[in-house]
Amino acid sequence: MxxxxxxxxxxxxxxxxxxxxxxxxxxxxxxxxxxxxxxxxxxxxxxxxxxPASAAWRPTTQATPMSADQASEIARLRQENERLRMERDILKKSIANLCRNPDMSFRFIEDHRDSYPVRLMCAVLEVSPAGYYAWRERPVSERTKSNATLLAAIRQAHRASRGRYASPRVHAVLRRQGRGASRGRIERMMRRHGIRAITAPPRRVRTTDSRHDLPIALNLIARDFTAEAPNRVWLADITYIPTAEGWLYLAAVMDLFSRKIVGWAMRDHMQVELASAALTMAIQQQRPQAGLIHHSDRGVQYASHAYRDTLTGAGIAASMSRKADCYDNAPMESFFHPLKTELVHHRDYKTRAEAQRDIFAFIEGFYNRTRLHSAIGYITPIEMELKAA
The missing domain is CATH 1.10.10 (Arc Repressor Mutant, subunit A)
Incomplete structure (x- = not known):
């Protein structure tokens, strides 16, 4: 290619x-x-x-300067709040594992000495600093050294994914680095040290309206979610993101071969223009040859005359799922699910513009270029696309 x-x-x-x-x-x-x-x-x-009309370039209004006494009081309160926060975090992270065992307490202090003061942790866990430093001087076994090295690598991989990776993808990252640790060992270490992938329960809003008299295309893929090369099969769907201003709707187009999001659009509505904008981006960026199959649900956006005209003009064949059968477009969930559980459900968006910036960064900076996808052998969509070039 x-x-x-x-x-x-x-x-x-x-x-x-x-x-x-x-x-x-x-x-x-x-x-x-x-x-x-x-x-x-x-x-x-x-x-x-x-x-000139863009509000993004307007200078921020400067606040009224505060007095020296006010600044001093605020600094004192911040310092006290920080100490209370650290004590709370120490107890929260340690209570499930320590059980008043000195060795486990010392291990906790060692693992978190870069985050909290040693004496503060000793006071909270009711062990002596002298005991901790004596424990530290004991000879370290090779297994302990190996575990410490592996734990550091696990934390780095987890941190690089912004907390989104669970043990399977962390294992894939470490395997790409040439580390031979088994997936079971990595899973045990992550569980022991409280390293978890961020997640959240789903919330549902109806985005598909198939109650219309528009033409319905045949299902051309019949749940065969494979493609021999890029731009052979595209999948399309719409989801929603809550903000304080109201719903933000996201239309996306995925290349089934690479699992790359090749087109997307975000609006405050679910009208045909939303889906059409995502399709237009996909066509403009990918420039597919005639014969590509475009698969979607039976929503009015995808069955509309305007949308079908765009498909026809690009030589793209339309395909649609069976009525009320979400499994006929299941791979789109491999995008929407992590978008929600790894990002949206952990944000409290005040405006749609704020959500748009976050989602743009997720799609173009993380999902397409960095995230390892199990469906394509734990590589990124960009890597999968390049392999076919």
Whole structure:
């Protein structure tokens, strides 16, 4: 497959620029995260900064200076709050494992000495600092050294995924690094040290309205969720994200071969334009050849004349799931589920714009370029796409 020059929609460019501005990160770091050239992203930033109507470039109003006494009191309260927070965290992290066992208490202190003061942990756990330092001087076994090295690698892999990886993907990361630890050993160490993947219970909103008289396409894939090459089968669906302003709706298009999200759009509505914008992005970025199959549910957005005209114009064949059968489009759940459990359910978005920035970073910076996907052998969608090039 011949590599093509990347093409970006205006929505993509604006989200990338707003991420630079809102996070106050350098252009270079954001460009690296999304696989862009520094000069390209800097040109987008310069262009959008010249737009007078954009609220993103308005200077922040400076607050009224506080008095010296107020500043001193605030500093004291912050220091006290920080101490209370550390004591609470120490107890919370240790209570399930320690059971007043000095060796386990010392191990906990050793594991967390970079996060909390040693004397504070000794006081909370009711052990002496002298006892801890004496325990530290004992000869360390080879197994203990090996466990410590492995634990550090596990924590690094878990931290690099922003807490999203459970033991299977942590094991895949370490295997890529050449570490021979078994998946069972990694799972036991993660459980013992309280290292868990973030998760949250699902919330449901109806996004599919199949009560219409529009034409329904045949199911051309019949749950055969395989593709021989990129741009042979695309899947499409819509989900929702709660914000204080109301729902934000996300339409996405996935390439079944690489599991890459090749098109997406976010709006405050679920109208045809939302789904069409995601499809347009996918076509513009991937430039597929005729014969591609596009599979979706029977929602009015995908059955609409406008959407079908776009498919026909690009030489794409439409395919639709059976009525009320979510399993006919199951691979889309491999995107929506981690989006919700690893990101959305751990945020409290005040505005739709805030959610858009976060989701853009998740899709383009993490899901497509960094996340290891079990369905394609624990590699990233970008790597899978490159293997076929």
């Amino acid at each position: 011949e590599r093509q020059r990347r093409s970006f929609t205006e929505e993509y460019k604006r989200q990338a620029v707003e991420l630079v501005v809102s996070s106050r990160r350098s252009v270079a770091s954001v460009a690296k995260e999304f696989g862009l050239r520094d000069s390209v992203l800097r040109r987008w930033v310069d262009k959008l900064r010249q737009e």
